[in-house]
Amino acid sequence: MSIKHFTGNFTQQEPLSEQAIKRASEVLQTGRLHRYNVTEDEISETALLEQEFAESIGSRYCLACTSGGYALHITLRAMDLAPDEPVLTNAFTLSPVPGAIHNAGGVPLLVETTQDLVIDLNDLEQKAKHSDARILLLSHMRGHIVDMDRIAELVEKHNLLLLEDCAHTMGAFWGDNPSGSHGTAACFSTQTYKHINSGEGGLVVSDDAALMAKAIVLSGSYMLFDRHQSRPPETAFADIKLSTPNLSGRMDNLRASLIRSQLPHLPDNCERWNTLYQTLALQLANQDFIYIPARAPQERFVGSSFQFLIQSFSAADAEHFVAQCQKHGVELKWFGAVQPRGYTSTYRSWRYFAVEELPVTDSVMQALFDLRLPLTFSVDDVALIGEIIVATAQEIVT
Numbered sequence: 001m002s003i004k005h006f007t008g009n010f011t012q013q014e015p016l017s018e019q020a021i022k023r024a025s026e027v028l029q030t031g032r033l034h035r036y037n038v039t040e041d042e043i044s045e046t047a048l049l050e051q052e053f054a055e056s057i058g059s060r061y062c063l064a065c066t067s068g069g070y071a072l073h074i075t076l077r078a079m080d081l082a083p084d085e086p087v088l089t090n091a092f093t094l095s096p097v098p099g100a101i102h103n104a105g106g107v108p109l110l111v112e113t114t115q116d117l118v119i120d121l122n123d124l125e126q127k128a129k130h131s132d133a134r135i136l137l138l139s140h141m142r143g144h145i146v147d148m149d150r151i152a153e154l155v156e157k158h159n160l161l162l163l164e165d166c167a168h169t170m171g172a173f174w175g176d177n178p179s180g181s182h183g184t185a186a187c188f189s190t191q192t193y194k195h196i197n198s199g200e201g202g203l204v205v206s207d208d209a210a211l212m213a214k215a216i217v218l219s220g221s222y223m224l225f226d227r228h229q230s231r232p233p234e235t236a237f238a239d240i241k242l243s244t245p246n247l248s249g250r251m252d253n254l255r256a257s258l259i260r261s262q263l264p265h266l267p268d269n270c271e272r273w274n275t276l277y278q279t280l281a282l283q284l285a286n287q288d289f290i291y292i293p294a295r296a297p298q299e300r301f302v303g304s305s306f307q308f309l310i311q312s313f314s315a316a317d318a319e320h321f322v323a324q325c326q327k328h329g330v331e332l333k334w335f336g337a338v339q340p341r342g343y344t345s346t347y348r349s350w351r352y353f354a355v356e357e358l359p360v361t362d363s364v365m366q367a368l369f370d371l372r373l374p375l376t377f378s379v380d381d382v383a384l385i386g387e388i389i390v391a392t393a394q395e396i397v398t
């Protein structure tokens with residue numbers, strides 16, 4: 001049987017809208033790109049973005065900054081992370097997550113991954129019990145949301161602070177609650193491959209006045225924090241403003257304008273991603289050697305990427321499968337390779353801190369394939385991608 005060929009580009013984003021480009025050029029024409037460079041009574045694009053984003057999550061406060069990783073870093077610092085303090089986090093996440101913990105002076109304490117690609121709640125409970133960790137940095141990696149009701153119980157029982165990494169869950173919900181509204185704070189990314197594209201960018205949301213005051217000063221507010229709209233009262237800054245360093249990582253008004261222009265379209269785009277996701281899910285569903293991670297009914301995820309597991313493949317099979325798919329134009333990532341490529345580093349390639357063996361995560365990574373579903377793909381494109389994946393896998397299985 002001859003396998004078809006796909007010619008689309010897996011990393012091509014949609015262009016920014018005319019309206020976004022128009023707004024961005026208006027900002028450029030003012031010359032006032034720095035967030036604190038405002039005329040009298042003017043509220044900067046960045047401050048407006050913070051207000052609008054906080055509202056979209058239902059949070060009291062929001063801070064915009066330079067990247068998702070930076071947002072995680074300063075939020076951990078604002079949680080008063082002590083030197084070498086362990087921070088519970090997912091073993092399956094992207095490298096900026098352990099990187100942010102390291103940057104804040106902590107040490108990642110990695111928790112096992114289930115075959116549904118979420119944190120293993122039993123391992124989490126054991127590690128919460130038998131460590132001094134105070135903080136759980138819960139990463140909704142690739143948009144998979146663990147049972148947040150069970151997380152709430154665990155956080156309560158073990159007196160943990162919950163920081164959500166929502167880089168892949170902007171626009172997603174658990175039940176009726178937006179992802180990012182479940183903990184003490186949450187961080188989002190507006191890097192090009194996430195759900196809103198400003199090149200780089202990060203957002204912190206929280207209801208905690210003391211935490212947010214520190215995060216604002218850490219981000220480099222030059223004592224101009226009164227120019228923020230979405231911020232705690234002056235009193236929250238009084239005690240900390242002189243004892244908190246300036247770690248300079250502010251958002252600028254140009255990027256803020258790009259994010260503001262995209263924010264109203266996020267719900268529609270999430271639906272478009274989910275249509276692509278369901279199309280691919282349907283194609284792969286009837287192959288008994290392919291496992292598609294299960295989703296809880298409360299999980300209203302955003303299918304901007306797709307993951308599946310093939311447990312029966314050896315490492316050689318997996319390498320061959322990826323190469324064959326590539327030959328037919330389908331770009332898959334495999335998390336089982338000894339040397340990480342592109343975005344597929346696993347916990348074994350983070351050698352700057354000590355890790356214990358995580359055998360369950362290892363076996364999940366060995367079987368795990370991943371692909372992006374950019375909105376430049378049509379439903380027909382994704383159906384074709386599904387056909388190619390199935391046909392290529394079948395040749396190896398049989």
Ligand SMILES: *Cc1c(COP(=O)(O)O)cnc(C)c1O
Binds near residue numbers: 093139141189200
């Ligand atoms: C992209 C990403 C981040 C960090 O975002 P940057 O803006 O690239 O720093 C954090 N966590 C996960 C899971 C990500 O994919």
